Amino acid sequence: MTDLALETFRNEVRAFLDQALTTDLRQEADRQTGTFAEPALAQRWHRILYRQGWAAPSWPTEFGGPGWTAQQKLVFERECALANAPLLPAMGISMCGPVLIGHGTAEQKARFLPSILSGEDRWCQGYSEPGAGSDLASIKTRAIRDGDEYVIDGTKIWTTFAHASNWMFLLARTDTEARPQAGITFLLVPMDTPGISVSPILSMSGEHEVNQVFLDNVRIPVANRVGEENQGWTVAKYLLEFERGGVAATGRTLRVVGLLRRMAQENGGLPPSLLRRYAALDVDIRATEYTQQRMLAAIDSGQSVGNANASILKLKASQLYQTASQLFLDAVGEWGLVDQAAALYEGGQVVGPDYCVTAAARFMNSKAMSIFGGTSEVQKTILARGALGL
Amino acid sequence: MDDSHTLVLDMQKRFLSDWNQRISANNENPDNDFAPMWGAAAELGLTMAIAPDKHGGLGDDGDFHFSYFHQRGALLACANFGAALAGAWAILSATNQNDSADTLGSGAMRPALPTFPEEIGTFPKKRTLTGQETETGIRLWGQFDIVRAAPLATHIFAPVRMEDNGDSCIVLLDTDDAAISIVPFTLVDKATAGKITITDLMLKPTHILARGPLAEAIWVAAQTAMIAATAAEATGVMQSLLDQTVAYVRQRQQFGASIGSFQSVQHRLAEMLVEIELTHSLALAASRDLSDTLLASAAKARANDALQKMADCAVQFHGGIGTTEELALSRYFRRAMALRGELGTTEQHFRLIENAICSEVQPASPVTRSAA
Ligand SMILES: Cc1cc2nc3c(=O)[nH]c(=O)nc-3n(C[C@H](O)[C@H](O)[C@H](O)COP(=O)(O)OP(=O)(O)OC[C@H]3O[C@@H](n4cnc5c(N)ncnc54)[C@H](O)[C@@H]3O)c2cc1C
Numbered sequence: 001m002t003d004l005a006l007e008t009f010r011n012e013v014r015a016f017l018d019q020a021l022t023t024d025l026r027q028e029a030d031r032q033t034g035t036f037a038e039p040a041l042a043q044r045w046h047r048i049l050y051r052q053g054w055a056a057p058s059w060p061t062e063f064g065g066p067g068w069t070a071q072q073k074l075v076f077e078r079e080c081a082l083a084n085a086p087l088l089p090a091m092g093i094s095m096c097g098p099v100l101i102g103h104g105t106a107e108q109k110a111r112f113l114p115s116i117l118s119g120e121d122r123w124c125q126g127y128s129e130p131g132a133g134s135d136l137a138s139i140k141t142r143a144i145r146d147g148d149e150y151v152i153d154g155t156k157i158w159t160t161f162a163h164a165s166n167w168m169f170l171l172a173r174t175d176t177e178a179r180p181q182a183g184i185t186f187l188l189v190p191m192d193t194p195g196i197s198v199s200p201i202l203s204m205s206g207e208h209e210v211n212q213v214f215l216d217n218v219r220i221p222v223a224n225r226v227g228e229e230n231q232g233w234t235v236a237k238y239l240l241e242f243e244r245g246g247v248a249a250t251g252r253t254l255r256v257v258g259l260l261r262r263m264a265q266e267n268g269g270l271p272p273s274l275l276r277r278y279a280a281l282d283v284d285i286r287a288t289e290y291t292q293q294r295m296l297a298a299i300d301s302g303q304s305v306g307n308a309n310a311s312i313l314k315l316k317a318s319q320l321y322q323t324a325s326q327l328f329l330d331a332v333g334e335w336g337l338v339d340q341a342a343a344l345y346e347g348g349q350v351v352g353p354d355y356c357v358t359a360a361a362r363f364m365n366s367k368a369m370s371i372f373g374g375t376s377e378v379q380k381t382i383l384a385r386g387a388l389g390l
Numbered sequence: 391m392d393d394s395h396t397l398v399l400d401m402q403k404r405f406l407s408d409w410n411q412r413i414s415a416n417n418e419n420p421d422n423d424f425a426p427m428w429g430a431a432a433e434l435g436l437t438m439a440i441a442p443d444k445h446g447g448l449g450d451d452g453d454f455h456f457s458y459f460h461q462r463g464a465l466l467a468c469a470n471f472g473a474a475l476a477g478a479w480a481i482l483s484a485t486n487q488n489d490s491a492d493t494l495g496s497g498a499m500r501p502a503l504p505t506f507p508e509e510i511g512t513f514p515k516k517r518t519l520t521g522q523e524t525e526t527g528i529r530l531w532g533q534f535d536i537v538r539a540a541p542l543a544t545h546i547f548a549p550v551r552m553e554d555n556g557d558s559c560i561v562l563l564d565t566d567d568a569a570i571s572i573v574p575f576t577l578v579d580k581a582t583a584g585k586i587t588i589t590d591l592m593l594k595p596t597h598i599l600a601r602g603p604l605a606e607a608i609w610v611a612a613q614t615a616m617i618a619a620t621a622a623e624a625t626g627v628m629q630s631l632l633d634q635t636v637a638y639v640r641q642r643q644q645f646g647a648s649i650g651s652f653q654s655v656q657h658r659l660a661e662m663l664v665e666i667e668l669t670h671s672l673a674l675a676a677s678r679d680l681s682d683t684l685l686a687s688a689a690k691a692r693a694n695d696a697l698q699k700m701a702d703c704a705v706q707f708h709g710g711i712g713t714t715e716e717l718a719l720s721r722y723f724r725r726a727m728a729l730r731g732e733l734g735t736t737e738q739h740f741r742l743i744e745n746a747i748c749s750e751v752q753p754a755s756p757v758t759r760s761a762a
Contacts, residue, residue, distance in 0.1 A: 133709050135644040158710045204713055204720040273737040326698075329727075330735065334507050334536055337731045338583075339576040351575045351585075352535070360578045360727065367705045368713040375709065377654055 001069050010075050017083040020048050029086045030259070031344060033361035034207050035368060037086035039122065039164035045086040046119035056093050056117055063101060063109065064117045070296030074289070077248035084258050087251065089161055092116040092123040096169050099186070099239045103227045112188070126156040126170030126189070126213060127236065133158075134378050136171070137180040137233065141215065143172035143187060150174075150187060150225070152195075152218040158372070162198045162211040166191050175230050186232035188224040195219075203368070205361035206341050240374065241310040249292050249317040250285050252369070256324040256362065257281070260331055263355040270331060277327050281320070288316045308387040311379040318370040325366035332359040395454045398439045399461060405434055406465035413467065414718065420468035421582045424542040425500070427468060432497020440475060442483045445491045449479060452678030459619040460673075463626025466718075469581035469725055470539040472623060473616040473733065477503040480612040480680075481547055481560060485599040490562065502543035502565075504534040504586070505613065510734035511683060511742045513558050513606035518551040519588060521559060528552070528598065530561070530569075530591040538732070540565075540584035541574040547599075549609055558606045560599045567591055579728040580721070614686045617733050621673035621689035624697045624729045628666050631704040631722050635659065639707055655707060662703055665696040684746055691739035694730045701726040 001009075021029075028041050036042060049055040057073045059065030068076065097116050100108055115121040132139045141154025152172055162168065168189045175183030189196070195218040200208045227235045260278070264270045270278065295309045329336045335356035342348030343357050350357045370376040384390045409427060413420050420427060431437060440458055441447025448454050455476075462471060475494075478501035482491045493499040506517045519532035530550060540546065543565055550559040563570060569591035572584040600608050636659060639650030649655055669692050676682070676689040701723050705712035712719060730736075 128710065131643075133644060134649075135646075138644075202715050204715050204723060206715070210710070210714075271737070273740070322702075330737075334731060337536065337577050337728055339578050339580065341576070363727070364723070365713075367702065368710075370706060371709055371713060375706070377652075377706075380654070 001071055006071060006075060009072055010079065013076055013079045014083075016052060016054075017079060017085060020052070021083055021085055025086070026084060029084050031358060032086065033205065033344065033358045033365055034203075034209050035160060035365065035372065036089040036209075039089075039161055041086050042088050043119060043122075046088055049088075050118050055119065056097060058094065059097060059101065059113075059117070063097075063113050071293065074248055074293060074296065077251050078254065078289070081248065081251045081254035082258060084255050087255065089122070091125050091160065091165070091169075092119070092121065095125060095239050096123045096167075096188075099169070099226060099235055102238060103186075103235050107223070108188075108226065121167050122161065122165045124159050124162045124165040124168045124191075124213075126159055126162075126168045128158045129155060130157050130212075134375055136236070137184070139171055139173055139184065141170065141172045142176075143174050143185055145174070145222070145229075146219075148222050149219045150185075150222060152187070152189065152215045152220065154215050156213040156215070158201070158210045159198075159213045160210055160372075162191070162213050163200060163208070168213070169226070171232055171236055174232075178230065181233040183230055184232040184236065185229050186226045186235040187220060188226065189215075189218065189220050193218050193220060203365060205364040206345060207361070207365070237307070241307055249288050249313040250320060252317070253281075253285060253320040253324045256321070256328050257285070259355065259358070260324070260328045263328075263331060266353075266355060274327065274331050277323075277330075281323055281327060284316075284323070285320060288313070288320060291316070308383055311374075311382045311386075314373060315376055315379045315383075318376060321369050322366045325363045329359045329363040332356040336360050336363075391451060391453045391457070395448055395451060395457070398435065398448065398454075399457055401434050402431075402436055402439075402458065402461055403465065405431060405436065406461065406467040409467040410465060419580055421470060421542060421580075424468070424470060424539075424582075427471070428500050429497050431471070432495075437475060437497050438495040441479050441491070441495055445479070445483060445488075445495060447479070447495070449476075452680075453674065455618070455680075456622045456625075456674045456677035459622035459677075460626035460629070463623035463628075463725075463729075464630045466627065466630065466722060466725055469577070469579040469728065470542060472538075473619040474501050474503045474539060476615040476619040477501070477505075477612040478545075478547060480615040481599060481608055484608045484611060485560070487562075487599060498544070500539070500542060500544045501547060502537050502540045502545070503547045503612070503616070504537045504549075505616065505733050507731065507734055507738055510613065510617075510738050511610065511687065513609045514549050518549040518558075519561075521550040521552045521561075521593075523552065523554060524592070527592055527594045528559075528561075530563075530593055531588055533585065533587045535585055536577075536583055537586050538577065538581065538583045540572050540586055541582050546570075546586065547612075549605075557602055558609070559601050560605045560609055561593055562597050562599055563588075563591070563593070577728055579725045581728070610683065611680070613733070614683045615680050617686040617690050618673065618676040618680055620729060620733050621669070621676055621686070621693040624690075624693035624726070625666065625670045625673045627722055627726055627729065628662075628669065628693075628697055628700045631700045631719070631726070632659070632662055632666060634717075634719055634722070635662075635704045635707050642709075649707070658703055659707075662700050665699060669693050669696045684743060687734070687739040687742045690734055691736045691743070694736040694739075697726045697730055 054066055056065050057076055061067040129139050143150040143152045170187055171184050173183050174185040195216040197214045198211045201210045335352035336359045338351045340357045343350040438447050440449040443450045506514050519530050521528040521530050546563040548561050550561050571587045574584045577583045640648055642649050672689040672692050676686045
C-alpha cells in the first residue's frame with residue numbers, strides 16, 4: 001500500500017471516529033481504568049464498529065473482516081487509541097475468532113463467528129487455574145468423554161469478564177497419562193450450562209474484572225471441541241500468540257498518553273523532569289511501533305506474528321503501559337494520592353480536577369499487564385529459548 | 391539505643407500487631423476507630439515516646455526515631471498513624487509550648503499538619519493561610535486541599551502568611567472551631583484525609599506559635615523530621631514487602647518447583663535486598679541528624695524509588711493474586727503509593743539536591759550555559 005493510500009485510509013478512520021465516538025462515549029471511555037472497557041461500554045462500541053464493518057480488523061473478508069493490510073490494522077488501532085475509543089475485550093474477536101478460523105470445523109465457523117463478529121456472544125478465556133498459571137500445561141480441570149458429551153470438572157481462575165460472558169473457551173485435561181502438554185483439549189462451553197458458578201475477585205483498585213469459575217459436572221456436546229482430542233495445546237499456543245502479539249502493542253499506552261497530553265494542555269504544560277520522561281517514553285513507543293510494523297510486514301494478514309515476536313511485543317506493551325501509567329500518576333501530582341473509588345464506581349464527586357480521576361486506579365491496574373497473558377518472566381524465557389536458543 | 395528504647399519498640403510491635411489482627415479479622419478501616427486507637431497508643435506511652443528528651447520522651451535518639459517509624463511501616467496497622475506526630479513534636483518543642491506538649495504526650499491531641507509536595511524544604515510561599523492583624527489577635531482564612539487525617543484530628547498546625555507585612559507564622563488551630571470546615575475523603579492507602587476551609591477564624595495571640603524567620607526555620611525543621619520519619623516508614627514497608635514476597639515464592643509451586651528456586655526470581659529479590667539495605671542506611675543517617683535537610687531529601691528520594699521497585703516486584707512475583715485485594719500485600723502496595731507522593735516526590739527532592747550542587751560548583755557570577 002502506498003503512503004498516500006495509507007494516509008487516505010487514516011483520514012477515513014479519523015472521520016469515522018470523529019463522528020462515531022459521541023461525547024458520552026468519550027467521557028465514559030475516559031473513566032475506564034481496567035484491562036478492557038467495562039462490558040456495557042464495550043458492547044455499545046462493538047455494535048458501532050460492527051455496523052461500520054470494522055469490528056474484526058484481523059479476520060479474513062470471508063468471515064466479515066475488512067480486508068485490511070497489516071499496516072492498515074495498525075493505523076486503525078493507533079487512531080482508535082489516540083481518540084481514546086473504548087478498548088474492546090480481546091477474548092471474542094482477537095482470541096476465539098482467530099482460533100476458530102484457524103482450527104475450527106466449517107460448522108463451528110458458521111455457528112460461532114457471526115455472533116462473535118456482531119458482539120452478540122461475549123466470550124471469556126478459561127485457561128488459568130489456581131495451581132496452573134505460568135505452568136499452564138499443568139491444568140487439572142478434567143473433561144471425561146461420555147458418549148456424545150464431555151463432562152467437565154474443575155476450577156478456572158482470573159477469568160476476565162466471566163460474569164459478563166455467555167461463552168467460555170477452556171482448556172481441560174482429557175488424558176492424565178500422557179505428557180502434560182499432550183493430554184489437553186480445547187472446548188467451547190456455554191456459561192449457562194448447569195454446574196457452572198462464577199464468583200467475583202476484586203482487583204487491588206476495586207474493579208470487578210476477574211473471577212473464579214467453578215465447573216461441577218458440566219456437560220457439553222463433543223461438537224464443541226476445537227481441534228482433535230488431546231491436541232488442545234497446539235490450539236492454546238496459537239491463541240496465545242494472538243493474545244500477546246496480535247493487537248497494537250501501544251494501544252493501551254497511547255490512551256494514557258492521550259490523557260497526559262490533555263491534562264498538560266489544561267494545566268499549562270509539564271515540568272522539565274516529567275517532560276524528559278515523556279520524551280523517553282515517546283521514543284520507546286515509536287521504536288515499538290516500528291518494530292511491530294517490521295514484524296507484520298513479514299507475514300500475511302490473519303496470521304499470528306510468531307512465538308518469539310509475540311513475546312517481544314507483549315513484553316514491550318507491558319513496560320510501556322506501566323511506564324505511561326506511572327508518568328501520568330506522577331504528573332497528576334498530589335491528586336494522585338486520592339482514592340477516587342467513590343467517583344469511579346459509585347457516582348460520587350471527583351476529589352480534585354476531573355483529569356485526575358483515573359490516575360491511581362489505572363496505575364494499580366497497569367501492574368497486571370506484566371502478569372496476564374503470560375508473565376514477563378515467562379516471555380523472557382520464551383525469548384531466551386526460542387530466539388536465542390539457550 | 392538502650393533498654394528503655396527496646397522496651398517501647400517491643401510494646402509498639404505488640405500494639406500494632408494486635409490492631410492489625412483486629413483490622414484483618416473484621417476487614418475494617420483502622421480510621422473507623424482512630425480516636426480509641428490513638429488513645430490506647432498514648433496510654434502505652436507511644437505518643438510520648440517519640441517526644442524530644444526535654445519533654446520526657448526518647449525521640450532525640452536517632453536510631454530510636456528510625457526504628458519507631460520503620461516499625462510503623464513494617465506493621466502498617468494504620469496509615470494515619472504516622473509522620474505528623476514527628477512534625478508536631480518538632481514544632482511544640484522548638485516553640486517551648488509545654489502545655490500543648492503535655493496534651494500531645496497524653497494522647498488528647500491528635501495532630502494534623504498540612505504538607506505541600508511542591509513546596510518542600512521551605513516555608514510555603516503559596517499555600518498558606520492568610521492572616522490579618524486585629525486588636526484581639528489575628529483573623530485567618532484560606533484552605534488546604536489535601537491534609538492527611540484532618541477529619542480525625544483535634545488540632546491542626548498550619549503555616550500562615552500575614553497580609554500586611556508578609557510575615558510567616560505557625561499557628562495551632564483547634565478543629566472544634568466553628569470557622570473550620572473539613573470535607574473528608576479517602577487517600578489511596580484508604581486513610582482518611584480532608585480538605586480544610588477556614589473562613590474568618592479569630593485566633594488568640596497565644597495560638598501563634600512562632601513568627602518571622604524563626605517560624606520559617608521551625609517549619610523546615612518540622613518538615614525535615616517528617617521527611618526522615620517517612621523515609622524510615624518507607625524502609626519498613628519495603629522490608630515487609632520483601633518478607634511477604636520471599637515467603638510467597640518459597641511456597642508457590644510452578645513447573646514442579648517453588649518459584650523461589652528460579653534464578654531470575656532469586657536475582658531480582660537479591661537486588662531488592664540491596665535496595666533496602668541502602669535505603670535503610672540513608673534513612674537511618676537522616677534520623678540521626680535531623681538538622682541535615684539534604685540528607686533527609688536524599689533519603690526520601692531514594693526511598694521513593696526503591697519503594698516503587700519493591701512494590702512492583704512484590705506484585706509481579708505474586709502473579710494474579712498480587713493484583714487483587716485478597717492479600718495484605720495490596721494494603722502495602724497502596725501505602726507505598728501514598729508514601730511515594732507525600733512529603734516530596736523524587737523529582738522535588740532531587741531539585742533540592744541539584745540546587746545544593748549548583749551552588750557548590752557554579753561560579754559566583756551567573757554565566758549562561760550555552761546550548762551545546
Ligand atoms: C488482570 C488479569 C486478568 C487475567 N485474565 C485471564 C483470563 O481471562 N483467562 C485466563 O485464563 N487467565 C487470566 N489471567 C491469568 C494470568 O494468565 C496468570 O495470572 C498468569 O499466567 C500468571 O499465573 P499465576 O497468577 O498463577 O502466577 P505464577 O505462575 O504463580 O507466577 C508467580 C510469579 O512467578 C514467576 N514465575 C513463574 N514461573 C517462573 C519461571 N519458570 N521462571 C521465572 N519466573 C517464574 C512469574 O513470572 C510470576 O512473577 C489474568 C490475570 C490477571 C492478573
